[in-house]
Structure formats: structure tokens, C-alpha cells
Amino acid sequence: MGVAFGKYEIIAPLGAGGMGEVFLARERGVSGFERVVAIKRLLPHLARDEAFVRLFTREALVAAQLTHSNIVPVYDFGEIEGYLYLAMEYVQGENLGSVAATACKRGSRLEIPLCAHVCAQVAAALEYAHHKRDLQGNPLNLVHRDISPQNVLLSFAGEVKLGDFGVAHVEQASLGDIRGKIAYMSPEQALGRRVDARSDLYSLGALLFELATGRLPFQGDSDMALLEAVRAGGAPSASSLEPSIPNALDEMLAQALARDPEDRFADARAMRLALSDLVDAAGLAQAAPVALADRLRDLYPERSSQQLPMVAPTLATPVGVQSTYPQAPARARRGPRWRAVVGGLLIGLVGVGAGKLLLNRRAARQGAVELPPPSRPVATVGVAAPAPASASGPPSTASRESAAAGARPSPARVSIHASLPCDVTIDGRSRGRTPLANLVLAAGRHDLRCDGAGLAQPATRTLHLPAGGHEIVDLRFGRINVGDLTPWAQVYVDGRKVDRTPVSLRLPAGPHTIRLLSPEGREATRRVEATPDHPVFIDRW
Numbered sequence: 001m002g003v004a005f006g007k008y009e010i011i012a013p014l015g016a017g018g019m020g021e022v023f024l025a026r027e028r029g030v031s032g033f034e035r036v037v038a039i040k041r042l043l044p045h046l047a048r049d050e051a052f053v054r055l056f057t058r059e060a061l062v063a064a065q066l067t068h069s070n071i072v073p074v075y076d077f078g079e080i081e082g083y084l085y086l087a088m089e090y091v092q093g094e095n096l097g098s099v100a101a102t103a104c105k106r107g108s109r110l111e112i113p114l115c116a117h118v119c120a121q122v123a124a125a126l127e128y129a130h131h132k133r134d135l136q137g138n139p140l141n142l143v144h145r146d147i148s149p150q151n152v153l154l155s156f157a158g159e160v161k162l163g164d165f166g167v168a169h170v171e172q173a174s175l176g177d178i179r180g181k182i183a184y185m186s187p188e189q190a191l192g193r194r195v196d197a198r199s200d201l202y203s204l205g206a207l208l209f210e211l212a213t214g215r216l217p218f219q220g221d222s223d224m225a226l227l228e229a230v231r232a233g234g235a236p237s238a239s240s241l242e243p244s245i246p247n248a249l250d251e252m253l254a255q256a257l258a259r260d261p262e263d264r265f266a267d268a269r270a271m272r273l274a275l276s277d278l279v280d281a282a283g284l285a286q287a288a289p290v291a292l293a294d295r296l297r298d299l300y301p302e303r304s305s306q307q308l309p310m311v312a313p314t315l316a317t318p319v320g321v322q323s324t325y326p327q328a329p330a331r332a333r334r335g336p337r338w339r340a341v342v343g344g345l346l347i348g349l350v351g352v353g354a355g356k357l358l359l360n361r362r363a364a365r366q367g368a369v370e371l372p373p374p375s376r377p378v379a380t381v382g383v384a385a386p387a388p389a390s391a392s393g394p395p396s397t398a399s400r401e402s403a404a405a406g407a408r409p410s411p412a413r414v415s416i417h418a419s420l421p422c423d424v425t426i427d428g429r430s431r432g433r434t435p436l437a438n439l440v441l442a443a444g445r446h447d448l449r450c451d452g453a454g455l456a457q458p459a460t461r462t463l464h465l466p467a468g469g470h471e472i473v474d475l476r477f478g479r480i481n482v483g484d485l486t487p488w489a490q491v492y493v494d495g496r497k498v499d500r501t502p503v504s505l506r507l508p509a510g511p512h513t514i515r516l517l518s519p520e521g522r523e524a525t526r527r528v529e530a531t532p533d534h535p536v537f538i539d540r541w
Contacts, residue, residue, distance in 0.1 A: 002026070006080035008039060008087070024090060027075075037075060038091075042084040062140060063165050066132065070125035072153065072163040088163075093156045093296060097149030100211060102299045106533075112249065113282035114292055115211040116275045121160035122152055122204055123272035129165065130197040130268055143195055147203035148184045149210070156300070158293030182226050183216045187259050190230045198261040201271050205256025205264075206235075208275075212249060213241040217257055233259030249278055283483040283502035283539075291504040294479045294535070301419040301532065412443045412465035418475040419532055420506070422452035422459070434475070443467035450475050456498045459508040476509040478530025482516070483539040490517040514538065 002009040008025040015022045025039045064074045076087040094102075096118065103110055110118075129142045146164055153161045182190065186202035189195050209217050217235035220226025235257040239250040252274050258264045265271040279288055416424055418434040425431060426446050431439060434450065443465050451458035459475045481504045482491055489501040492515035498505065501516070507530045514526045516538075528536050 005039070005041075005083075005085075008037070008080075010039065011036075014038065025087070027087065036090050037087045038089065040086040040088070047079075047082075047084045062142065065134070065140075066129060066165055068125055068128040069159075070121045070161055071128070071165065072161045089161075091153045091155050091159070091161055091163075093154045093159075094300065095150050096152040096154055096207075096211075099154055099296065099299060100149060104214070106299070109214060110211060110295065112212055112245070113279055113284045114288070114295060115208060116249070116278040116282075117284065117288040117292060118152065118154070118160050119204055119208045119211075120272050120275035120279060122147070122162050122207075123201075123268050123275060125162040126197070126200050126204070127268035127272055130200070141196075143197060144200050144203075145189065145195065146181060146184075147200055147207060148181055149207060152207070154292065154296060156293060156296050156303075158289035158291075158296075160292075182223060182230060183210075183218060185227075185230055186261075187231050187233050188261065190227055196261070197267060198264050201256055201265050201268060202258075202261075204271065205253055209235070209238055209253050209257065212245055212253070213238050215241060246278070246281075248281065252278070284504075285502060287481075287502055287504045290506075291479075291481065294504060294506055297420045297477075298479065298533065298535065410443065410468040411440050412467060413470040414439050414441060414446075414463065414465060414473060415470070416448070416450070416473045416475070418450060418459075419477050420452070422450040422455065422475070425449045425451075426463075438470075441465060443469075448473065455507070456493055456505040457496070457507050457512075476532045477506055478509050478532055479535040480505045480507060480512070480514065480528060480530055481535060481537045482514070483537065488519055489522075491515070492517070 002011050004010075005025065007029065008027050010023045010025045012024045013021065014024050021041050021043070023039045023041065025037050026034055027037050028034050064077070067073060072089050072091060074086065074088050078085065100110060126144065126147075129144065132140045132142055134140055142165070144162070144165060147162075151162060151164045153159075153163055155161070184203045184206045186195065186199040189199050206217050218226060218229040220229050235254075237250055238253045239245045239247075252271075256264060256271065265274070279285065284291060415438060416434055416436045422434050423430065423432075424434060424436060426439070426441065426448055428447075433452075446463040446465065448461040448463055449458050450460075455477070459477070461473060461475075463471060463473070465471055482501050490497060491499050491501060491503055491505070492513075493505065493507065494513050495515075509530050509532055511527060511529050514528055516522075516524045516526075526538060528538070530536065
């Protein structure tokens with residue numbers, strides 16, 4: 001069951017490193033307030049190093065001031081039971097490095113417009129951070145210094161968030177402390193020189209170079225060889241490695257990866273605008289977040305539709321239904337000890353990348369927090385349970401005949417799974433959000449409808465459930481991207497008007513008729529097959 005940790009309930013481990021551990025947790029407050037968070041908890045022996053603690057105190061305070069839609073927010077920091085901790089947003093999704101690796105394993109790469117969109121959002125986070133001022137109006141002069149795929153988080157809702165602000169200000173004592181990040185360093189950072197905001201722009205360029213070409217700008221047989229290559233500069237052109245790369249992207253990467261900071265983009269805003277132009281030129285524009293969410297659901301169909309492990313919305317439990325989720329035991333309120341410690345002493349101390357804040361089921365299974373299965377069956381709202389057998393012995397023949405005369409057929413059960421979360425209605429009645437297990441229905445015919453945000457068309461099924469049977473419904477969705485063939489062309493799907501170009505459509509798997517009608521009256525009709533694994537692109541009349 002969950003383990004109490006102050007006002008938090010630790011639910012499952014997410015990751016661990018040499019300096020700390022990360023947990024999925026639930027924060028509880030007054031009047032039923034609760035939210036899911038990620039807890040970074042510092043190993044106690046590190047908290048005894050006063051110099052180490054002082055070094056990171058400022059970093060924690062700085063991170064708490066960063067409030068931007070593309071930055072992982074910090075909610076709380078302090079000490080509980082001798083553990084220094086940091087509470088931050090839990091991003092349900094994956095880190096960019098894992099997403100790129102998963103796509104590669106499937107024989108593909110992330111599409112260049114999506115890569116440009118992701119990097120544009122990171123640039124927006126950097127633009128905000130680089131210009132951030134403290135409460136007295138003084139510039140903080142923040143430099144992230146650790147832009148890498150593992151620190152860019154992608155949620156299944158299509159959000160892009162940059163994490164681990166502050167950790168980059170730690171002085172690396174040895175080469176081993178920066179292992180794995182050398183490839184994204186700017187030359188001046190690799191040389192140990194003073195860096196400014198343009199160092200982050202170089203790192204972002206290296207990240208985009210890797211996404212677009214499938215390899216890093218510099219290679220080396222060892223950390224030292226790689227470090228020397230980065231110091232020397234002179235990255236190859238992206239188009240020399242991947243000829244299909246557009247000229248605009250090739251030129252942008254050359255500018256971002258210039259050895260001399262004076263030759264790079266002047267600031268994060270200039271780089272963000274250049275990246276946004278690439279996205280607009282591809283016809284993605286406002287549809288980019290939806291297209292990103294769809295791509296992640298294609299790569300992680302099961303995880304994107306899963307609920308968090310053992311996290312139940314307690315306020316949403318219907319009257320008369322007993323929750324099966326174990327509750328953490330109440331603990332006596334501790335004294336004000338934690339208030340004496342400057343909270344976010346944990347930023348930069350926990351050696352776990354921001355990507356490890358994301359749900360890892362394997363780690364949850366192997367971690368120290370064991371969560372037993374529910375000990376009681378979940379009651380089904382609106383369905384009466386069968387009466388227990390009488391303890392007084394078998395019924396008489398007359399009783400059996402009377403019962404048989406008024407007997408009803410045994411109910412049926414249905415379980416519904418979908419490749420993305422959607423709202424289920426059966427016979428016009430809402431049944432909740434997928435996945436749904438063991439819904440009890442009367443035997444016979446039922447009309448199923450599955451709809452949700454981002455779906456251009458709902459999935460529908462007609463069910464014929466036999467008495468006492470259990471049917472499993474597996475709903476799959478495909479993606480159809482219609483480019484900017486003609487601005488504002490009307491798009492019809494199976495005879496129904498849905499949107500205007502450019503648009504990314506999420507449709508039930510199967511054949512569909514796409515009709516395009518331009519403002520000038522030009523018309524085209526395509527018959528396409530939506531499949532869960534391969535998105536369809538319509539980019540010409």
C-alpha cells in the first residue's frame with residue numbers, strides 16, 4: 001500500500017541515482033484536495049555536507065521562481081523525516097531521448113516538422129529563463145547548461161516541458177560527472193570558459209541535429225576524444241548526412257552550431273522564430289501539439305491510455321461505492337523542523353534526469369514500494385449483485401419451478417480497450433473513460449460509441465452479447481495528416497465536415513473517404529486507410 005511521507009503518499013518508485021531517488025506520489029490537503037506529483041528525495045548522508053547544501057540552496061530558490069508552460073514547475077521543497085525533498089509536476093509521458101529511440105527501433109524517425117516544433121517549445125522555455133529576473137528586478141542570468149534529450153519531457157497530451165533547471169550550475173569535479181552530456185556541450189563550455197545564453201542555443205542545435213540526422217554532430221571513441229572534438233568545433237552539415245533535410249533547416253543548424261558564439265542566433269527568441277517558420281512551412285502550425293500527441297500514442301499505445309498506478313480520484317467516488325484503493329495511515333503532524341531548512345535544497349542534488357520523472361512500469365514493479373492488488377471487488381453502480389444462496393438448504397421443487405418461471409437471462413460482461421483514452425457511451429448512457437473492465441450489461445444488442453478530444457470521428461460498434469458471456473472490445477485509431485494544399489480548404493470525412501487545412505485527423509482504424517473543397521471551388525476526394533501504426537499524409541491534390 002502507499003507509504004506516508006508527510007503530507008504526501010508515495011505510490012511507486014520512478015527511478016534512482018547515485019544521489020537520490022524519485023517517486024510518484026499523491027499530495028493531500030484539506031477538504032479533499034489532492035494532486036499527483038513527482039518527489040525527488042535526497043539520500044540522507046548527502047544532506048550532512050553543509051557546503052554541498054549551501055551550493056544548491058540558491059538553485060532551489062531560483063527553480064521555484066520559474067513559471068512557464070514549457071518548464072516543469074516546482075511545487076514544494078523542504079525536509080520530512082530527515083529527507084530533503086523536492087516536489088514537482090509529474091509529467092505523464094516520456095522523455096525525448098526515449099521517444100526518439102522507440103521510433104528508431106520501429107524503423108523510423110520523428111518527422112522533421114515535429115522535431116522543429118519540440119525544439120521551438122524548448123527555445124520558448126529558454127527565452128523565458130534567460131530573461132528571468134528576481135523579485136527585486138535584477139536579472140538572474142540563468143544558463144541551463146544541460147540541454148539534452150533526457151531533460152525534454154513530452155506528455156501524452158502533446159505538451160513539451162524542459163526540466164532540471166539549476167543542476168547545470170553545479171561545478172563538475174571530474175569528467176565522470178558530465179558523462180553522457182559532452183555531446184551537447186558548446187565548445188566554450190567544454191573548454192571550461194564562461195558561458196552565456198548562446199551556449200544553450202548551441203546545445204539545442206546539437207539536439208535538433210541528432211533528431212534530424214540520427215547521429216550527433218561529433219563522435220569520439222572515448223569521453224576525452226569526444227570532448228576534444230566538441231572543443232575543436234566544425235560540425236558537418238546536416239544535409240551531408242541526410243540529403244532529404246530542407247535547406248532552411250540545414251542553414252539553421254549551421255548557425256546554431258557555429259563555434260564562435262557571435263555567429264550563432266542572437267538569443268532564444270530568434271531561434272524560436274526560425275524553428276516556428278520551419279513548422280509553418282510544413283503546414284503543421286496550430287495542429288502541431290495534436291500531431292505530437294498522436295505520434296506518442298502511436299509509439300506507446302498501451303501506456304498512453306493507462307491510468308496512473310493506484311491513483312484514484314477520491315472525490316469522484318460515487319455514493320454507495322466503496323473505494324478499493326488503500327489509504328496511507330494517518331500520521332501525527334510533525335513540528336516546524338522543515339521550515340528551518342531552505343526548501344529546495346534538492347535541485348541539482350538528485351542525480352536523476354528529468355526524463356526519469358515519467359512513469360516507468362518496470363521500475364514500479366521492481367521498486368521498494370510494493371502495492372498489493374485491491375482486496376475487495378469494485379462495486380458496479382446501478383447493477384444489483386445476485387443474492388447469495390440460502391443457508392437453510394436447497395430450495396423445494398415448487399420453489400425451483402417458481403424461480404424458473406420468473407428467471408431472467410444471466411447478465412453479460414464487456415471490457416473495452418482503446419489505443420487512446422476516449423469516453424464510452426453504451427445505448428446513450430455514459431460508462432466512463434477507457435480502459436473499462438467487466439461492465440455488466442443485459443444480454444442482447446447494445447450500441448457502443450467511443451469519442452474524445454482529438455478524435456475527428458467517434459468509433460462505433462454494435463454489440464451482441466450472449467447471456468453469461470464476456471466480450472472484449474479493442475478499439476484502434478489511425479492518424480491522417482492533411483497538409484496546407486490550399487489554405488483554409490474545407491475537409492470532409494465520410495461525408496461530414498470536420499475542419500480546414502492544415503489539419504491532423506485522428507480516426508477509427510479502417511477505410512475513410514476524405515473530401516477536400518478549396519475556397520475557389522476546387523475539389524478532390526481520396527479513399528484512405530487509417531491504421532494504428534502508419535500515419536497517412538495527404539500533401540497534394
